[in-house]
Amino acid sequence: MGTKICCYVRPNGAVCESAALRNSDMCYWHHRDRERGRKRKNASDIQIPTLENATAVQVALEEVVRALVDDRIDPHRGKAILYGLQIAAHNATNVFSAPLCGDRKLVELAVAKPAEFLRAVMK
16 A cells, blocks of 8 residues: 555645645645635635745745735735745745655655655755
């Protein structure tokens, strides 16, 4: 029996493919993000994806700008969010991203033997 894989589809169209939680179809990160979204109550809240790559930052930027234009969020809050997105955009180019998408063997290795996984991706 193989490891269950996260089914989250990133804003760039790639599937996450990290190991899924035991009773979920998503990994820890995306499961937590989905639950956080379900707990949102205020209709004026904006929907910002997990800022895991440059495409997600661009999607979030568009959402914030639309919310500002539509007066759904306070300009001071929008300014703070835009500053956070600026930092995320800068970090997106510097974050280590293991080449897991499409390589099920690496995902299984990461779950079973983390030390070997790190050696494999750091080559």
